[in-house]
Amino acid sequence: MTRSKAAQEATIQDPVGDDGVKEEQDISSSPPQPATFKGRHAYAHPSNLFWKLLYSSGLTPRLCSPTEDRQLPELYSMGFTNIVARPSRNGSELSKQEMDEGVEILHEKCRKYRPESVCVVGKSIWESIWRVRHGKPVGKAFKYGWQDESENMGVIEGEWEGSKVFVSSSTSGLAATLSPAEKERIWAEIGTWAQKRRAERELEAKEESK
Numbered sequence: 119m120t121r122s123k124a125a126q127e128a129t130i131q132d133p134v135g136d137d138g139v140k141e142e143q144d145i146s147s148s149p150p151q152p153a154t155f156k157g158r159h160a161y162a163h164p165s166n167l168f169w170k171l172l173y174s175s176g177l178t179p180r181l182c183s184p185t186e187d188r189q190l191p192e193l194y195s196m197g198f199t200n201i202v203a204r205p206s207r208n209g210s211e212l213s214k215q216e217m218d219e220g221v222e223i224l225h226e227k228c229r230k231y232r233p234e235s236v237c238v239v240g241k242s243i244w245e246s247i248w249r250v251r252h253g254k255p256v257g258k259a260f261k262y263g264w265q266d267e268s269e270n271m272g273v274i275e276g277e278w279e280g281s282k283v284f285v286s287s288s289t290s291g292l293a294a295t296l297s298p299a300e301k302e303r304i305w306a307e308i309g310t311w312a313q314k315r316r317a318e319r320e321l322e323a324k325e326e327s328k
Contacts, residue, residue, distance in 0.1 A: 122220065128296070134271045143239055149214040158183055159184035159187050160184060160187040160198050161184055161289060161326075162184035163291065164206075165288075165290075165291025165292075166289050166290055166291055167291070167298065167301065168239075168289035169183065169184060170181055171289055171301060171302065171305045172305075172309075174302055174305070174306075175302065175305035175306045175308065175309030175310075175311075176306070176309035176310060176312065176313045177194070177196070177305070177308065177309045177312050178190075178193075178194050178196075194312075195279075195312060195316075199224070199227060200220070201217060201220035201221070201223070201224060201243055203244070214246065214249075216319050217242065217243065217245075217246035218246050218249060218250050219250075220246070221246055221247050221250040222250070224247070224271060225271055225272045225306070226270075227272070228271045228272025228280060228281045229272040229274055229278070232272070232278060232281070233281050234281065234315075234326050235281055235282040235283070235284060235311075236271050236281045236282070236283050236284070237284045237285075237286055237308060238284070238285045238286065239282060239287075239288065239289065240286075240287070240288035240293070241260065241262075241287070241288065242288075244256065244260070244283075244285045245260070247269075247271070248260075248269075251269070253274065261285070262286065262287060262304045263284065263285065263304065264283070264284050264307070265282075265283040265284070265285060267279070267282070269283050270282060270283060271283055284307070284308045284311075286304055286305055286308060287300070287304045287305070289301070321328070
């Protein structure tokens with residue numbers, strides 16, 4: 119979610135496949151389940167906790183509706199992109215090969231649009247990103263939350279340090295490994311960061327307007 123001053127806060131958005139891009143945004147969310155874009159809206163299934171977690175974590179100051187997914191870039195500097203375009207009920211229906219093939223696409227999007235940070239929604243996506251980069255399973259090295267700077271996405275050597283990576287829990291109602299309380303604790307970390315960034319931007323805007 120955080121990036122350089124020169125390209126402050128761009129993100130990749132569009133929940134239905136063809137990535138739309140808006141400048142001056144914060145968060146690029148990379149979900150594993152395109153089918154959660156029910157009725158062409160992101161995370162629209164009633165059992166999905168995505169929108170509730172955005173609100174409870176502080177990523178959004180109010181509870182938003184899936185119908186507002188395309189307004190998030192303008193409202194809260196947030197957006198979406200997919201690692202795999204084809205529909206599926208959940209991430210377990212996507213093969214490792216499909217997921218791995220999408221990793222370089224994510225890196226290229228980061229290089230092109232330079233978002234400050236990327237929020238990887240779900241362990242399975244991060245496992246693919248790690249596997250492609252390191253050539254082995256993540257295993258015991260897996261952790262939710264902010265990843266080491268060496269794991270930044272879209273790095274351009276000598277030019278751009280890449281997008282910081284935050285790995286969040288899946289929000290699917292089918293993902294029952296973690297309790298709702300555990301998911302809230304994970305998401306709260308990125309929510310705190312987002313609120314701090316918004317406050318910093320507001321202060322910067324006031325200083326520039328003087």
